[in-house]
Amino acid sequence: MKIDYQNRGFSYYPTKYNVRCSYKNGEWGKLRISTSKNVTLHIAACVLHYAQEAFEGLKAFRGKDGKARIFRIDENAKRLQRSCEGIRMPKVPVDLFNNAVIKAVKLNEKDIPPYESGASLYIRPVIFGSTPMIGVRPADEYELIVFVSAVGPYFKGGFTTASPFMLSRKFDRAAPCGTGSIKIGANYAMGLAAGQEAHERGLSQAFYLDAKEKTYIEECGAANFFAIKGNTYITPNSSSVLPSITNASLAEIAEKCLGMKVEKRRILLDELAEFDEAGACGTAAVISPISEIVDIDTDKHYVFSKDAKPGAKCKNLYEYLRGIQYGEIEDKFGWNTII
Ligand code: PLP
Ligand code: COI
Numbered sequence: 001m002k003i004d005y006q007n008r009g010f011s012y013y014p015t016k017y018n019v020r021c022s023y024k025n026g027e028w029g030k031l032r033i034s035t036s037k038n039v040t041l042h043i044a045a046c047v048l049h050y051a052q053e054a055f056e057g058l059k060a061f062r063g064k065d066g067k068a069r070i071f072r073i074d075e076n077a078k079r080l081q082r083s084c085e086g087i088r089m090p091k092v093p094v095d096l097f098n099n100a101v102i103k104a105v106k107l108n109e110k111d112i113p114p115y116e117s118g119a120s121l122y123i124r125p126v127i128f129g130s131t132p133m134i135g136v137r138p139a140d141e142y143e144l145i146v147f148v149s150a151v152g153p154y155f156k157g158g159f160t161t162a163s164p165f166m167l168s169r170k171f172d173r174a175a176p177c178g179t180g181s182i183k184i185g186a187n188y189a190m191g192l193a194a195g196q197e198a199h200e201r202g203l204s205q206a207f208y209l210d211a212k213e214k215t216y217i218e219e220c221g222a223a224n225f226f227a228i229k230g231n232t233y234i235t236p237n238s239s240s241v242l243p244s245i246t247n248a249s250l251a252e253i254a255e256k257c258l259g260m261k262v263e264k265r266r267i268l269l270d271e272l273a274e275f276d277e278a279g280a281c282g283t284a285a286v287i288s289p290i291s292e293i294v295d296i297d298t299d300k301h302y303v304f305s306k307d308a309k310p311g312a313k314c315k316n317l318y319e320y321l322r323g324i325q326y327g328e329i330e331d332k333f334g335w336n337t338i339i
Helices: 046-050 073-086 094-107 185-189 192-200 245-256 269-274 312-325
Strands: 018-024 032-034 053-055 058-062 068-071 120-129 142-151 163-167 205-209 217-220 224-229 232-236 261-265 277-282 286-295 300-303 336-338
Touching (some): 018 094, 053 073, 053 185, 068 094, 068 312, 073 120, 094 142, 192 205, 217 269, 224 245, 224 269, 245 261, 245 286, 245 312, 277 312, 286 312
Parallel strands (some): 163 205, 163 286
Antiparallel strands (some): 018 032, 053 120, 058 068, 058 120, 068 336, 120 142, 217 224, 224 277, 286 300
């Protein structure tokens, strides 16, 4: 059966295999291959009550040359280590992470969407504390699971359609128990209310200001924010924003390949009115151009695209990034792991 990748959204599509590894008695065990889609958890498992869980998101791409490439795997491994440290889980060694991810991709190789289908293989490593407990403390035992799903764009229309985002001071980016700078499930649960309100208002995603002063720009619900002003790529510098690997890659491309200036700094809300283009960026979002940011508290609209089309600089950045990921442009930074 031919798969209609063109109309695929960003959802879970099952594949046959996932890869697992257990942490017990102070050490990680061997990688196991599983065809089960389930986990069995104790009713008192730490993750169910105290959300001791972290995850990652990265992608594999089928190139023009037929080869599969995983983008910046080491950066995801390092970020997972920071997330683990942040909520006191044992760090997953970089080699173990890389081996588990590569194994999951190889086992499901037939599910990597074809070149030019517009789709890619999303890789989701997740780690959680499984020890039964009632007192609040770190678990003793953990499970690492890596599964994959062949996905399409995160936002409807992908790169070609700019979408409107919602700004409201009612919502904060960071979870009360931690910070937005680590990739833990609890942060995403804290964003569900804002995301739902945005959708109810016909807007694509929530856009956050800093939690303390509500003056500076932070990021979007599931992606970083960047803007273009003239020939400058501008992105917020904030300790409560998730350090996006895509954003760092785009900044590097902007500076070293496209002759742009890069500014990573605090950005005042009022500056939105001065930007020529704006976008959300991330593994799932890639670059999703923002048509406007609607401040629902003041009814102010910051418009970046009147016709819902991406701007020229966003297009250059998008094409360069995709070019590297699909093996069309020389990977001079050594970002790809070829499978
Ligand atoms: N910010 C948030 C909150 C995210 O969920 C993501 C997705 O991973 C990003 C930013 C983008 O990060 P990356 O480019 O590493 O995927
Ligand atoms: C990603 O881009 O990998 C994300 O984690 C975003 C979202 C799907 C949670």
